[in-house]
Amino acid sequence: MTLLTDAPADQDQRVPLSRITALFEPYRWQLAGLLAVIVVQAGLGVASPFFLRRIVDEALPHRDTLLLTVLAAGMIVSSVGSGAFSVASTGIANTVGQRVMNDLRVAVYGHLQRMSLAFFTRTRTGEVLSRVFNDIGGVDNVVNTTASSLAQNGITTVAIAVALLIMDWQLALLGLLVVPVFLIFTLRLGRRRRKLARGRQGRLARLTTMVEESLSVSGVLLSKTMGNGAELRARFAAESREISRLERESALAGRWQLASRRICLTCVPALVYWISGMALSHGASPASIGTVVAFTSMLNRLIAPATAMQSVGQNLSTSTALFGRIFEVLDLPVEIDDRAGAGELSVREGAVSLRGVSFSYGDSPTLRDIDLEIPAGSTTALVGSTGSGKTTLAYLVARLYEPGVGRVLIDGVDIRDVTLESLASAVGLVSQETYLFHASVRENLRFAKPDATDEEIERAARAAHVHDTVATLPEGYDTVVGQRGYRFSGGEKQRIAIARILLRNPPVLVLDEATSALDNRTERAVQEELDRLAAQRTTITIAHRLSTVEHADQIVVLHEGRIVERGKHAELLALGGRYAKLVRGDSP
Structure with missing residues (x-):
């Protein structure tokens, strides 16, 4: 029997990256446009330091106001252009991301709807709800921003690295030594975050089950008549504390590594200043003052995308566990489904x-x-x-x-x-x-026959001897029945269900x-x-x-x-x- 199970928190859920990227396949042309925008944005972003170098080495020493004006204008134009393309890239990324999220939600919901009745009799309702809401909601940030952030910061980092090499390859080698260190730390930290994320989602599923069961009409009636509200609150508090603990561990995981990397990125420009200054003071550096100033300015620009890529790596590692739980749903075999070549049933007699x-x-x-x-x-x-x-x-x-x-x-x-x-x-x-939906009486009846007229609905209700009851309600057929129809008695709900089948009129x-x-x-x-x-x-x-x-x-x-x-x-x-x-x- 197929079941949704929650793997232990320490079980690392491996999801092929190709399966995640396949979610974006229908939007490959939009992504190609996004990539082009990001490339232009990165190019404009590294233009300013080159203008700065010429200002320091040429315009200021020679007091060339025209050249100074042109170079300053170039810095402004490149900055404004980079900002405009950044807004455009964010818009495209969020549009694609929301479409992917919609596709994912619809796919999970549709697949769960195809599961057999036996699946739902053996699966906790809260577990199903958690997969649809908590897990898919958990990857929202990754789908909407992380993919574009990875591309944007990756391309920006490459553009800055190329620009640094063009300015001074010797200084560039020193500045770029820290990048492999970032990658190593990110990979090590990712495994820990995946384990914590899966444990947290499992706890959220149990908490969702508890809320769904204990705060339903039936659950509240049971807890009040049994007098065990305090026990339920204690159980809820225990689950909530465990989720808080996992959230805290996830937030603190790798904080020392992150701090050390930021310190390293900040110290490297200072080291460049020191080396260049020492070389200039001894006349041993071919680099000009403008080059050193522009170089450190650009090196400082490397801090933002490099730090952002650390966060991207951590988010991807965390989301891998969530994607694993989502794909676990999509991989559930459908036990009762249409066979290949299944035809339409045309009932002639009904034997x-x-x-x-x-x-x-x-x-x-x-x-x-x-x-x-x-x-x-x-x-x-x-x-x-x-x-x-x-x-x-x-x-x-x-x-x-x-x-x-x-x-x-x-x-x-x-x-x-x-x-x-x-x-x-x-x-x-x-x-x-x-079972009645939390909707109006009319909507519950029309569920059997979406195109039914109001006259047909009333005729079916009269035949089921429930029309008079509905007519006495303040809003008649537009009265909301309440969760699971608790506004009505058991007999009234049964008559509404009979009216629904009368309206459908099956053979x-x-x-x-x-x-x-x-x-x-x-x-x-x-x-x-x-x-x-x-x-x-x-x-x-x-x-x-x-x-x-x-x-x-x-x-x-x-x-x-x-x-x-x-x-x-x-x-x-x-x-x-x-x-x-x-x-x-x-x-x-």
């Missing part, structure tokens, strides 16, 4: 067949050797004690699960050979676990205890509407009240994953077997 079907959630089989024919337009009731496999069998028809052995067919077509979208249009499911209908939360009077009224809906369509119904399935065309009795009886109500009563015991309420 459903299960042939030799077996299914297991784990080592123990849930369904074994199921052979069942459900004629088109008929109603089949599935009954049995808790855990007998009723819901699993119904979910196999909707392909929410896939049998390990055997086939499920609709009109003789294996449902694995048709698209999931066309199957979802053909098979409607109303489950016992009614095959699966009712998993669809009226379990209704009172007897309302259940009878809604059951009549469901019976009307079931006419001329194939219906599979699971009911906890056996009185609601007495008129089914066939009743299938499940026990320990096997079909042990089948027939009509009267026939099974006369048989005196398990169904008769269930009707009498005897222990199975």
Whole structure:
């Protein structure tokens, strides 16, 4: 079974750089334009020291005001131009970065949506939320600024290095000795930051799970009625403290290395001044005063991009762990997906067949050797004690699960050979676990049929006997139902769900205890509407009240994953077997 797991904090997550750069592949032309802008910006950025050298060596000694004006203007123009191109490069980088972020979010969300129902029953909701929000949000800075910063500072560093060599190659060799040291320190520091980042994201996932569970309506009700709010607060505080500890370690990691590198970069210009001054004082330096001044000015410019590249390296190392968690989601195999060449399911009659079907959630089989024919337009009731496999069998028809052995067919077509979208249009499911979005009643109903008119929505609500309830609300059908529909009672939510399926009007209908939360009077009224809906369509119904399935065309009795009886109500009563015991309420 595929699961999202959190690797230990000390496990270094390796992600090929090529996979990260592939995210930018659709925007290669924009990136080429960005590179061109950065090259021009870097060229303008190193022009000023050359103007400065001529000012010191030529314009000032000869008191040439015209040359001084031209050179000073050149310094101003190159500075303004460099700034303008810097703004342009930032704009292009952020545009590309936000598009990549959008692509990444959509890809992760879309892939998670394709995962099977079994995946979500075994994965913490908070873990899923953390991958979508915390992990993707964590790489936002890298995607938006780090890539362009790496290119910008890298090209600037190369441009300054070339300019230094042109000015004085001997002094340049001394100044450039510190660059390899930077790279070595950055690589060593990166491994530590990756470990800390993965540990932090794992803790954030657990904290997100705790918040999602304990601050939901159900979680708050449970904690208040159990009186264990203090325990939950203590658990939250413990997780929060651990995250703070990891954040602190990450912030402090390599601070001494960073400080020593900054000191080194600052000391090098002073050393250049000292060496040049000593050489000039002894007449042994071919470099002019202007060259020394311009050289140290340019060497000071090397501090900013070199320091920035340190931060870029650290950010990349930290983000590698986050990319590892994101790609872990994208690499999850989709267990139930459209086969190659899958066609559209066109329901002619709606006959459903299960042939030799077996299914297991784990080592123990849930369904074994199921052979069942459900004629088109008929109603089949599935009954049995808790855990007998009723819901699993119904979910196999909707392909929410896939049998390990055997086939499920609709009109003789294996449902694995048709698209999931066309199957979802053909098979409607109303489950016992009614789910409503935190949206209006109208939006919840229209989810089943996006193009439904207001008249169709009201007609479906009337048929489900929920219109009068909705009409009494302050905003009617525009009333927001609240998280998971907690503004409504269980019976009202179930009637809204029934109205939703009435609006959709599928040819095959699966009712998993669809009226379990209704009172007897309302259940009878809604059951009549469901019976009307079931006419001329194939219906599979699971009911906890056996009185609601007495008129089914066939009743299938499940026990320990096997079909042990089948027939009509009267026939099974006369048989005196398990169904008769269930009707009498005897222990199975």
